[in-house]
Amino acid sequence: MNDTNIDTDPDTQSELTSDFSTFESLPLSPQTLQAVQALGFEKLTPIQAQILPHTLAGQDAIGQAQTGTGKTATFLLTLIEFLLKHPFAQDEQRYLGEPRALVLAPTRELAQQIYEDCLQMTQHTQLHSVCLMGGVEYQAQLQKLSQGFVDIIIATPGRLLDLIEKNEVFLDRIEVLVLDEADRMLDMGFIPAVKTLIGQMPANTDRQSLLFSATFNQDVMNLAYRWLYQPIFVEIEPEHKTSELVQQHFYILTEAKKLEALQQILQQQDVSKVIIFANRKDQVKRLYHKLRSHFKTVMLSGDVAQSQREKYLERFKNGDAEVMVATDVAGRGIHVDEVSHVINYTLPEQPDDYVHRIGRTGRAGQTGISISFVSEDDAFNLPALESHLQTKFDLEYLSF
Numbered sequence: 001m002n003d004t005n006i007d008t009d010p011d012t013q014s015e016l017t018s019d020f021s022t023f024e025s026l027p028l029s030p031q032t033l034q035a036v037q038a039l040g041f042e043k044l045t046p047i048q049a050q051i052l053p054h055t056l057a058g059q060d061a062i063g064q065a066q067t068g069t070g071k072t073a074t075f076l077l078t079l080i081e082f083l084l085k086h087p088f089a090q091d092e093q094r095y096l097g098e099p100r101a102l103v104l105a106p107t108r109e110l111a112q113q114i115y116e117d118c119l120q121m122t123q124h125t126q127l128h129s130v131c132l133m134g135g136v137e138y139q140a141q142l143q144k145l146s147q148g149f150v151d152i153i154i155a156t157p158g159r160l161l162d163l164i165e166k167n168e169v170f171l172d173r174i175e176v177l178v179l180d181e182a183d184r185m186l187d188m189g190f191i192p193a194v195k196t197l198i199g200q201m202p203a204n205t206d207r208q209s210l211l212f213s214a215t216f217n218q219d220v221m222n223l224a225y226r227w228l229y230q231p232i233f234v235e236i237e238p239e240h241k242t243s244e245l246v247q248q249h250f251y252i253l254t255e256a257k258k259l260e261a262l263q264q265i266l267q268q269q270d271v272s273k274v275i276i277f278a279n280r281k282d283q284v285k286r287l288y289h290k291l292r293s294h295f296k297t298v299m300l301s302g303d304v305a306q307s308q309r310e311k312y313l314e315r316f317k318n319g320d321a322e323v324m325v326a327t328d329v330a331g332r333g334i335h336v337d338e339v340s341h342v343i344n345y346t347l348p349e350q351p352d353d354y355v356h357r358i359g360r361t362g363r364a365g366q367t368g369i370s371i372s373f374v375s376e377d378d379a380f381n382l383p384a385l386e387s388h389l390q391t392k393f394d395l396e397y398l399s400f
Contacts, residue, residue, distance in 0.1 A: 020049050027056060029084045031124040032077065039120060045070035048077075050234045055210060056081055060231035062224050063212045069236055072114055072180075075103065075210050076121050079176040082208065083127055083151055086175070097145050097169045099130075099153040101176040102201075104194060106184040107329050108133040108156060108306055109313075114180065115154045127151040132169070134159045135306025142168060157185070157193035164200065171200040175207050179227070182213040182220050187350075191223065204229040215352055245362035246342075247369045251398045255375040258345060259290060261398050265343065265371060266295055266323065272340040273316070276325045277357050279346045287325045287345065300326040328353050336360065344372040347381040351388035 020026060022043055023036045044052070047065045055061050055078040065071050079101040088094060103118075105111040115131035122129060130144045132155040141159075145168060153160070153169070163169040177198070179185070185194060201207060209228045213220050224231065253261055265271060278284050281301045288299040298312035298321040315321040317336050328348065339361040348354050354372075361368025374382065374395060386392055 020044060020053055026052055026077075027081075028077070029081060031084065032080055032121065034124050035121045036077075038123075041073065047071055047234060047236045048074050050236070051232070052077060054232050055208070058082070058208055060204075060209045060228040061211075062228065062231045062233045063210070063236070064216055064234070065212065065214070065236040071212050072117055073121070075178045075180070075212065076114070076118055078208070078210060079103075079152065079178065080118075080122060080125070080127065082176050084125060094149045095170065096149065097163075098173050099150045099169070099171070100173055101152045101178075102160075102171065102174050102197075103152070103154040103178040103180060104157055104160070104185070104197070105154065105180045106156065106188050106190060108135055108309070109300075109329055110181065111154050111156050112310070113335065118152060118154060122152075129154065131155070132159050132163060133306070135309070138163075145169070157190045157197060161193050161196060164197070171197065172202070174201040177201065177207055177209045177227075179209075179211045182211050182223065183215045183217070183352075186219055186223075198227055214356075245367050246358050247367070248358065248372070248393070249370065250372045250374050250393045250395050252374050252395050253398055255377055257398075258373050258375060259287075261373065262287075262343065262345065263291075263294065264398075265341075266291070270340065270369075272322065273319070273336070273338055274323050274341045274343060275336075275339055275357075275360050276323065276343045276345050277348070278325065278327065279348060281327055283346065284325050284327055291323060291325065295323045296321045297323040297325060300324060300329060302327065302329060328357070338366070340368060342368065342370045344370070347372055347374065347378040347385065349381055351385045354385055355389075 023033065023041055026044075028036070046069070047063055048070050051061050051063055051074050055074070063071055063074065083100055103114055105114055111131055111133045115129065118129050128148050128150050129152040130141070130150050132141050132153060134156060136159075141163070160169065164171065179194070185191060204227060209231070211224050211228060211231075251261070262276070266274065276287060278287060281303045284299050284301045285303065288297055291297045298316050300309055300312060304312065312321070312324070316324045342358050342361045344354070344357060348357065358368075358370035361370065372378075382393070
């Protein structure tokens with residue numbers, strides 16, 4: 001597939017999107033509109049206004065947008081409307097474990113978040129959704145698959161592949177495919193698994209496919225062209241990669257002084273709910289054990305069992321814990337209200353991870369503070385980050 005198949009003509013797209021600014025202006029089913037209104041959605045976000053008129057008409061789409069732009073609702077609305085408007089005939093044979101729509105996500109946390117959003121948006125329908133991801137007992141997921149015909153599966157690639165190999169899930173009837181955070185899937189090495197999964201589905205001309213990514217390099221574009229059919233391309237470039245509602249501070253200190261500085265910051269009065277990011281699982285574990293005796297602390301990393309991760313996240317969301325120490329699995333797809341501070345205990349190696357980390361605060365119109373420690377080990381990551389954000393950071397010295 002070549003570039004000539006992609007409609008990027010702004011005049012053509014503006015004709016299709018100019019009349020759409022609210023959800024009521026879209027051709028949505030009453031059940032969907034009722035759920036949308038209950039969720040308090042009113043005006044379409046830029047990506048929703050530009051993509052939904054196309055995808056609701058059945059067209060494939062590529063969307064480039066940061067987290068928090070409304071992309072999850074964009075693809076959920078698309079697949080929900082398709083399923084509602086194209087029901088199975090009463091005499092048509094169906095099989096358990098044979099979904100009609102599939103959403104693939106790179107991390108368990110993102111898959112779980114999409115699943116929860118999907119349940120809210122399908123609450124007035126009979127659509128049956130199942131979330132499949134690693135770290136959860138197979139039997140519990142098999143039980144959900146056997147409760148009835150499944151319409152929507154939201155999954156991480158590895159667990160879905162396992163269930164397909166065990167002949168518990170079949171993808172031969174997929175009518176809508178969504179690939180969320182394709183760049184992250186590429187970074188995490190999931191592309192071979194995704195290729196295998198797509199090989200089990202109908203051809204791209206016989207299904208609708210949507211692909212979303214925060215960033216696009218040539219590798220992601222090559223995959224998009226291979227897996228989608230004549231997609232439109234919509235790019236929503238944020239006015240600022242980082243929110244103006246987040247005050248960013250960069251403090252110079254030695255590696256040996258980081259823990260003491262962190263404890264001093266956590267004791268300040270304006271610090272209420274904090275996410276501390278570290279690059280490695282062993283760093284997260286060490287910080288968790290150092291902090292838990294003084295602060296109500298939970299941790300989120302790949303070493304924590306999925307059931308425990310969900311409990312920890314719920315404690316942090318409802319305020320039973322005030323500090324969460326995490327690797328970048330928590331940087332994407334997790335929405336927690338009223339996070340006052342994000343602290344980068346170690347600077348991330350990928351600039352995009354910095355953007356996603358500090359995006360956990362300063363949400364929903366509230367202000368937030370991000371603090372990044374810059375030691376001798378972190379300094380190597382500064383130039384790429386400054387280049388990505390097109391800015392020069394003011395480095396400060398900590399004083400208490």
